[in-house]
Amino acid sequence: MEWGDEWLAADKLQHVLACLLIALAAAALAGRSALPSIRRRAALLGWAASLAAGAAKEVADEAGFFGSSGASPKDAAADLLGAALAALSLALVRRLRRPRRDGGKARDAEDRDVISMI
Template structure:
């Protein structure tokens, strides 16, 4: 058995130590990590987080937009984004609780979730803008005018 020492310096510069009577290499397994700091920014799971939150936000916004309730239709995009962020946060809480065999919650996963929600909001806004433009053009064509002023 080896006594392992782990410690951090506190504010006054004194070294606080924790000693474990464990075999070498076992102490690292016993200390729970609070957040996953060794997580890579371009890991494959980041793409999964972006796509999952993007799709959840789009699906929730589409469902809210088709609701019979005017409030839900008016606020479909914010509700979709909130639903997606709630699912992402719940996933990180579950990761921290080790429910999925993960090594812990990750701020980078949360950032990827935010990116997915932002992409969904941008995509929905772009589609709405294009639809409004198309409606105006159709209305202008139906009037028989091209939008210019005639001098005759």
Template sequence: MEDDGDDWLAADKLEHLLACFAIAILVAALAGRSRHAFLRRRSVALGSIAALVAGAGKEAGDEIGLWHSAGASSKDAAADLLGVLLAAVFLSISRRFWPSSRREIEVAAEDSIV
């Protein structure tokens, strides 16, 4: 089976992971500060979707030749997904320790009592 230089431990995979992690965190943070409760409640999902769309767009661009690349890579997509999953875990844990709204503070206080 030929690998075509698309190693799992290549710097490119780390770049995909970090880029999707950063996009997910940034979009979730922006949505979490929205004045619209609908966006605040879904901030992690919105961040995750934005990062996955960016990753898919990058892979589509690779496939059609927009960038100097060997084409789309399932390993790049896996690194994108891992970055999004790590961001979702980070955001979930950070909400537990640093609630951003009064309601989240009340829920955290209730949870610590029980």
């Protein structure tokens, strides 16, 4: 296991971006599923796919498949950050797409308490 790597190294940005993109792509694919249960859990499935890919990369690093000096807890933290950013992005998009309960007619507190005589 590698402990001496830097927090702000270029590979950390690569880990964040890779996990972010994997999560978004997997969520997009799950969102197009014919099964409603998969579509409802698209963000969760994207998040899980991203973390699985990050964990697999760290296992491969530790096994020496990529010629690195081993797995890094800092790389794993960068993977978690990328997955979290994707989850946040998906939650924001979902909230923005949600239809308004009042049919798109915004009313302030004063309008709700007034009875129209017309």
